[in-house]
Amino acid sequence: MSAARVAVVQFPGVNCEAETERALSRAGLEVEVFRWTRAPRELAAFDAYVLPGGFSWQDRVRAGALAAKDPMLDELAARAADGAPVLGICNGAQVLVEAGLVPGAGNTVRRGAARSAGAEDESVQVALARNRMPERTGYHTRWVWCRVEDTPCVFTRGLEPGTLLPLPVAHGEGRFASAKKGRVESLVAAGQAPLLYSRADGAIADSFPDNPNGSEAAAAALCNARGNVLALMPHPERAATLGQVSRSIGGAWGARRDRALAAGDGSAFGDGPGMAFFHGLAAHFGAPA
Amino acid sequence: MSADGRSLAQAFIELLAEDPEAESALAIARGRLAAGRRLGGLRRVRVFELAGALPSRAQVEELLHRSTRFYNPAKERCTVRAAEREPVPFKPEEALVLVLDRGLERRPAGERWWKHETGEKVEVREGTVWALAFEPGEDAAARAGELAEVKDRRHGLFANPHFQDWRAGEGAHPPWPWLERPRKRAKEDRP
Numbered sequence: 001m002s003a004a005r006v007a008v009v010q011f012p013g014v015n016c017e018a019e020t021e022r023a024l025s026r027a028g029l030e031v032e033v034f035r036w037t038r039a040p041r042e043l044a045a046f047d048a049y050v051l052p053g054g055f056s057w058q059d060r061v062r063a064g065a066l067a068a069k070d071p072m073l074d075e076l077a078a079r080a081a082d083g084a085p086v087l088g089i090c091n092g093a094q095v096l097v098e099a100g101l102v103p104g105a106g107n108t109v110r111r112g113a114a115r116s117a118g119a120e121d122e123s124v125q126v127a128l129a130r131n132r133m134p135e136r137t138g139y140h141t142r143w144v145w146c147r148v149e150d151t152p153c154v155f156t157r158g159l160e161p162g163t164l165l166p167l168p169v170a171h172g173e174g175r176f177a178s179a180k181k182g183r184v185e186s187l188v189a190a191g192q193a194p195l196l197y198s199r200a201d202g203a204i205a206d207s208f209p210d211n212p213n214g215s216e217a218a219a220a221a222l223c224n225a226r227g228n229v230l231a232l233m234p235h236p237e238r239a240a241t242l243g244q245v246s247r248s249i250g251g252a253w254g255a256r257r258d259r260a261l262a263a264g265d266g267s268a269f270g271d272g273p274g275m276a277f278f279h280g281l282a283a284h285f286g287a288p289a
Numbered sequence: 290m291s292a293d294g295r296s297l298a299q300a301f302i303e304l305l306a307e308d309p310e311a312e313s314a315l316a317i318a319r320g321r322l323a324a325g326r327r328l329g330g331l332r333r334v335r336v337f338e339l340a341g342a343l344p345s346r347a348q349v350e351e352l353l354h355r356s357t358r359f360y361n362p363a364k365e366r367c368t369v370r371a372a373e374r375e376p377v378p379f380k381p382e383e384a385l386v387l388v389l390d391r392g393l394e395r396r397p398a399g400e401r402w403w404k405h406e407t408g409e410k411v412e413v414r415e416g417t418v419w420a421l422a423f424e425p426g427e428d429a430a431a432r433a434g435e436l437a438e439v440k441d442r443r444h445g446l447f448a449n450p451h452f453q454d455w456r457a458g459e460g461a462h463p464p465w466p467w468l469e470r471p472r473k474r475a476k477e478d479r480p
Binding site: 057068077123126 | 321322390440441442443446447449451452
């Protein structure tokens with residue numbers, strides 16, 4: 001069986017395409033960086049899509065706002081409606097949210113109306129707003145714990161609910177927010193939040209720094225109702241190997257990192273926690289889990 | 290002077306060079322959004338509003354120029370409006386859209402700097418003004434309103450209503466004050 005083809009969609013200003021490509025290849029997928037100069041219709045030749053992190057269009061107007069209007073997003077929306085997996089990481093997540101693909105069609109609020117009309121609901125229903133942090137503003141980076149929730153998400157389907165993953169975040173605008181009170185909570189309740197920020201013991205993060213940006217309902221990621229489109233704020237591609245796991249991380253992942261580094265036999269290049277998402281995508285296309 | 294007796298000043302800050310952010314927004318608005326098809330020009334102007342016990346206009350200008358908290362004089366120009374009747378850097382025909390990050394308009398670093406330099410406590414707020422010039426015959430206010438608030442990929446650009454507010458203005462007479470005025474959001478207005 002041939003590997004599924006994944007397009008890593010790059011807009012100008014995106015800067016995580018190389019490590020994203022490596023992580024996907026490592027999972028056994030066939031990968032190609034698809035730059036903004038190509039015709040959007042060529043995206044139809046791929047089976048899945050990843051929008052990597054960075055600063056598309058220099059975050060002009062607002063993070064993700066300009067890339068969200070690109071004709072490539074119309075093509076991605078069509079492919080997503082056909083069931084193709086689409087993953088947005090950090091700036092990619094901001095693009096998907098600004099484009100209305102997440103939470104997208106069949107969401108909990110307008111599910112009935114949208115489905116009965118046979119229409120896709122691509123209204124912008126949430127934002128990735130500026131971080132809210134005590135005594136500081138702007139860009140913030142750290143390793144955080146994320147707890148896997150029970151959702152239909154393609155990228156986390158292979159993980160047991162309750163699994164804890166240490167992952168790095170690095171953003172200035174990563175706070176899931178909605179003008180409608182309770183909207184993000186309702187998406188979490190509806191099974192559209194595959195990852196929640198947590199403490200190291202697995203309890204949901206209720207404050208900074210465990211919740212690094214003030215995200216409503218501690219949401220670290222939101223997906224569409226079908227589970228094939230995921231807006232993910234942490235960077236799994238920066239946690240693709242054990243050796244990349246931060247020294248600030250303890251627990252089982254920290255112990256594995258320490259053993260691998262101490263062994264000095266290359267085992268530090270073994271799979272890190274971020275690979276779960278890319279293996280999840282490969283498993284969706286039939287690779288052994 | 291504001292309604293509560295405090296002095297008020299608005300500082301409008303523009304890049305000296307062409308603004309790539311405005312250029313990109315103009316291209317997207319014209320090329321991708323129906324309300325922007327007849328948009329002929331677009332400028333981005335950062336605006337600070339200071340309220341409190343302010344010194345003279347010249348001293349406000351000097352303080353803003355000296356601090357790194359407000360603008361970079363090597364790259365930007367600043368126009369201070371210290372009274373409602375004073376000139377503003379907008380054309381009368383421009384429709385204005387002020388965008389504010391809800392709950393994050395205040396600039397504590399600027400307030401701390403001002404207190405350190407002058408001993409006075411002032412409130413500092415910051416927003417972004419988009420100045421839109423449409424082709425003749427277009428209903429500028431209506432089209433600016435359509436471009437102001439994002440609804441989906443094909444409608445709206447400047448403010449995401451889930452964390453930003455926007456307020457309209459006219460180039461001939463921008464509101465005074467503008468940033469500190471709370472905007473009431475009608476229920477049917479909400480997304």
